[in-house]
Amino acid sequence: MGQGKNLMRLDLLLARAAERLKAAASPSPRLDAEVLMCHVLGVSRAWLYTWGDRDAEPLVRARFEALIAARAQGRPVAHLVGEREFWGLTLKTSDATLIPRPDTECLVEAALARGAAEKGQLVDLGTGTGAIALAFASERPGWQVTGVDLSPQAVALAADNAAALGLSRVRFLQSDWFAALSGECFSLVVANPPYLADDDPHLGQGDVRFEPRSALVAGEEGLADLYWLVGEARDHLVPGGWLLLEHGLEQGAAVRQALEDAGYLDVATLEDLGARDRVSLG
Numbered sequence: 001m002g003q004g005k006n007l008m009r010l011d012l013l014l015a016r017a018a019e020r021l022k023a024a025a026s027p028s029p030r031l032d033a034e035v036l037m038c039h040v041l042g043v044s045r046a047w048l049y050t051w052g053d054r055d056a057e058p059l060v061r062a063r064f065e066a067l068i069a070a071r072a073q074g075r076p077v078a079h080l081v082g083e084r085e086f087w088g089l090t091l092k093t094s095d096a097t098l099i100p101r102p103d104t105e106c107l108v109e110a111a112l113a114r115g116a117a118e119k120g121q122l123v124d125l126g127t128g129t130g131a132i133a134l135a136f137a138s139e140r141p142g143w144q145v146t147g148v149d150l151s152p153q154a155v156a157l158a159a160d161n162a163a164a165l166g167l168s169r170v171r172f173l174q175s176d177w178f179a180a181l182s183g184e185c186f187s188l189v190v191a192n193p194p195y196l197a198d199d200d201p202h203l204g205q206g207d208v209r210f211e212p213r214s215a216l217v218a219g220e221e222g223l224a225d226l227y228w229l230v231g232e233a234r235d236h237l238v239p240g241g242w243l244l245l246e247h248g249l250e251q252g253a254a255v256r257q258a259l260e261d262a263g264y265l266d267v268a269t270l271e272d273l274g275a276r277d278r279v280s281l282g
């Protein structure tokens with residue numbers, strides 16, 4: 001094996017690709033290379049570890065190297081493979097939405113803790129791929145779950161994800177925040193709204209360069225939408241309901257102050273996976 005001119009072992013190809021991505025400043029070069037190779041071959045990472053000494057077919061190699069070249073230019077892995085894992089669910093992604101992040105699983109955990117009852121209603125505002133709504137629905141079969149997004153492409157993608165996961169009971173609507181939900185009240189209102197300031201240096205780096213600004217940037221140093229949601233959500237909560245918001249690491253105090261000023265009770269914070277101040281609730 002490995003004698004032919006165009007043949008190269010999978011493990012060697014992977015090692016070379018990881019080197020290339022490292023030089024291109026990917027934060028996770030080896031993982032990126034493995035995920036892209038799995039995508040080309042239609043196999044799991046476990047398969048790669050077992051069969052890495054096999055030769056790559058020329059077509060496989062060509063497709064893999066094209067993906068590595070795109071990744072080296074910064075394109076997000078989730079866009080190249082068209083999906084991302086969130087809460088153990090495989091979600092289709094596109095450039096119309098934010099790519100689901102592990103940090104946001106903290107918001108799902110908080111929602112599950114506050115929504116332990118058998119029945120209730122949850123709305124996820126700015127649902128994007130549907131990640132939060134679908135993760136919650138997968139754990140709470142008795143709940144009525146709604147996701148809304150301003151972007152019709154996002155709503156279509158989220159509905160697609162729901163169908164693929166057997167969660168079509170989740171309702172996805174095109175709506176500017178609560179606009180399509182007048183008169184509706186929920187036990188849980190959750191959102192991961194845009195919360196970066198428009199001059200955040202983070203916007204020029206990594207995957208966020210390829211994500212919609214409308215999902216990332218808000219006025220008032222990133223706080224405008226968070227403040228707006230704190231004000232509006234009061235009219236859409238059942239008595240004893242909870243509003244849960246993801247925010248930037250430096251925004252927790254401001255969000256909790258806004259919750260208190262608006263009359264929310266039991267205002268608190270929950271830390272994300274890295275024990276950082278990421279979610280506030282009241």
Ligand code: GLN
Pocket residue numbers: 101192193194195196202208215216217
């Ligand atoms: N947490 C995201 C980031 O730092 C921002 C997401 C958002 O604005 N909702 O890339």
